[in-house]
Amino acid sequence: MHEPQANQPQAVHFGAGNIGRGFIGALLAESGYFVVFADVDKNLLKELNSHDSYEVHLLTEKEQTEEVHSFAGASSQKEEVPHFIASPHTRLITTAVGPAILEKIAPAIAKGLKERRLAGGGVLNVIACENMVHQTETLKKYVQSHLSDEENAWLSDQIGFANCSVDRIVPAPTSRYAKNPLDVGVEEFSEWVVDKTLLRGPIDPPVQGMTLTDSLQAYIERKLFTLNCGHAITAYLGFVYGLERVDQALANEEIMEDVRGALREGGAALVKRHGFDAEEHERYVEHVFARFANPKLHDDVERVGRQPLRKLSKGDRLLGPTVIAREYGLPIDHLARGIAAAFLFDVKSDPQSVQMIGRINEVGIERAVAEYTGIEGGSEEHDKIIGAYNKFKLKGNLVGHR
Ligand SMILES: NC(=O)C1=CN([C@@H]2O[C@H](COP(=O)(O)OP(=O)(O)OC[C@H]3O[C@@H](n4cnc5c(N)ncnc54)[C@H](O)[C@@H]3O)[C@@H](O)[C@H]2O)C=CC1
Numbered sequence: 001m002h003e004p005q006a007n008q009p010q011a012v013h014f015g016a017g018n019i020g021r022g023f024i025g026a027l028l029a030e031s032g033y034f035v036v037f038a039d040v041d042k043n044l045l046k047e048l049n050s051h052d053s054y055e056v057h058l059l060t061e062k063e064q065t066e067e068v069h070s071f072a073g074a075s076s077q078k079e080e081v082p083h084f085i086a087s088p089h090t091r092l093i094t095t096a097v098g099p100a101i102l103e104k105i106a107p108a109i110a111k112g113l114k115e116r117r118l119a120g121g122g123v124l125n126v127i128a129c130e131n132m133v134h135q136t137e138t139l140k141k142y143v144q145s146h147l148s149d150e151e152n153a154w155l156s157d158q159i160g161f162a163n164c165s166v167d168r169i170v171p172a173p174t175s176r177y178a179k180n181p182l183d184v185g186v187e188e189f190s191e192w193v194v195d196k197t198l199l200r201g202p203i204d205p206p207v208q209g210m211t212l213t214d215s216l217q218a219y220i221e222r223k224l225f226t227l228n229c230g231h232a233i234t235a236y237l238g239f240v241y242g243l244e245r246v247d248q249a250l251a252n253e254e255i256m257e258d259v260r261g262a263l264r265e266g267g268a269a270l271v272k273r274h275g276f277d278a279e280e281h282e283r284y285v286e287h288v289f290a291r292f293a294n295p296k297l298h299d300d301v302e303r304v305g306r307q308p309l310r311k312l313s314k315g316d317r318l319l320g321p322t323v324i325a326r327e328y329g330l331p332i333d334h335l336a337r338g339i340a341a342a343f344l345f346d347v348k349s350d351p352q353s354v355q356m357i358g359r360i361n362e363v364g365i366e367r368a369v370a371e372y373t374g375i376e377g378g379s380e381e382h383d384k385i386i387g388a389y390n391k392f393k394l395k396g397n398l399v400g401h402r
């Protein structure tokens with residue numbers, strides 16, 4: 001295992017996957033932190049401990065490469081991770097494991113914090129970098145459930161749990177640029193916005209590329225309900241049309257009409273809710289489309305559509321803008337078509353897809369839509385989703401699926 005330099009500030013980052021290596025871990029290392037990547041993947045940990053560096057490839061016209069140094073891998077299921085968390089050199093805990101895994105990493109974080117308290121380790125900040133609203137506060141609740149009242153009182157005083165918005169498209173790496181299994185390809189754009197009102201003490205050293213804000217809700221809703229909403233609908237419609245990659249889906253005019261329509265509907269809702277300038281929001285949407293269309297990304301519709309039940313849950317990228325639009329009495333026809341397409345995402349390697357399709361086969365689409373989205377049968381919204389689902393199902397049968 002690689003070692004930090006004497007007194008080097010440390011960060012423990014859970015999840016050495018695409019966002020971990022290609023975004024958050026890379027920024028932390030560039031900013032002077034020794035990054036301990038905590039993961040469960042034994043092969044990945046071996047690679048992290050046998051390479052001194054890896055490359056982050058910027059997937060731009062003229063490809064550029066950044067080298068990442070100063071990291072090690074540690075098993076998130078072993079004692080070493082709590083020890084790192086307890087170390088006075090550790091200033092940050094970050095995560096990029098997926099929302100469903102937050103509960104699983106909470107015991108190791110709680111154990112580390114208990115040790116830290118006893119060792120007088122002091123102030124530390126936790127930032128979960130997952131695509132969801134209030135992700136770090138969700139992690140905090142899991143961590144608190146493993147601590148005593150006394151430990152929780154110390155935690156409230158010493159440990160910051162700050163929500164954030166994390167935005168960079170990082171597809172699965174390919175052999176086109178990956179020379180070693182740690183190399184990763186990323187889009188050039190990145191945005192990491194952290195709620196400064198929930199931090200304890202300054203982020204020290206400051207993390208290059210991290211923006212601090214006191215109005216995170218607007219940032220995260222704009223990002224999740226625009227970029228992630230549009231990306232997910234592109235993926236689900238692409239799947240319905242039998243396409244493999246996001247760029248192929250974007251080249252289809254019918255799909256684009258729905259994606260643009262959905263972002264128009266969601267955009268009108270966001271403008272009302274957050275008082276965004278409508279023209280500026282349009283520019284934001286155009287920038288999002290330019291990012292999606294990057295031909296160098298070679299992104300799979302199956303990656304972008306992964307875990308459809310999470311994406312169909314209340315407050316996530318599909319229902320979030322739909323509910324806000326309805327609150328303001330705005331149309332949701334294209335959003336409803338995106339939601340309908342999600343119910344046709346039949347991918348055998350995705351456990352949530354298997355569960356969803358199984359439930360549809362068991363109780364029928366009408367009930368499944370009501371159960372997963374909370375949109376009641378007989379409502380206008382429900383009717384729109386079912387109508388679109390039935391049309392898309394015919395389309396899916398016509399194109400035939402892999
Ligand atoms: N890939 C992307 O473009 C973006 C992803 N995100 C978010 O980042 C998070 C991670 O996404 P990706 O990096 O794409 O996924 P990924 O699948 O590439 O990486 C997840 C990593 O977490 C590890 N992991 C699983 N269980 C673990 C555990 N118990 N302890 C420690 N590590 C564990 C996996 O082994 C894997 O290395 C997700 O919440 C995603 O929504 C956010 C913005 C962009």
Ligand SMILES: O=P(O)(O)OC[C@H]1O[C@](O)(CO)[C@@H](O)[C@@H]1O
Nearest residue numbers: 131167168169170228231232304
């Ligand atoms: O599917 P998840 O886990 O939300 O993450 C993938 C999403 O994150 C992004 O890569 C960037 O936010 C989107 O492009 C994509 O929709």
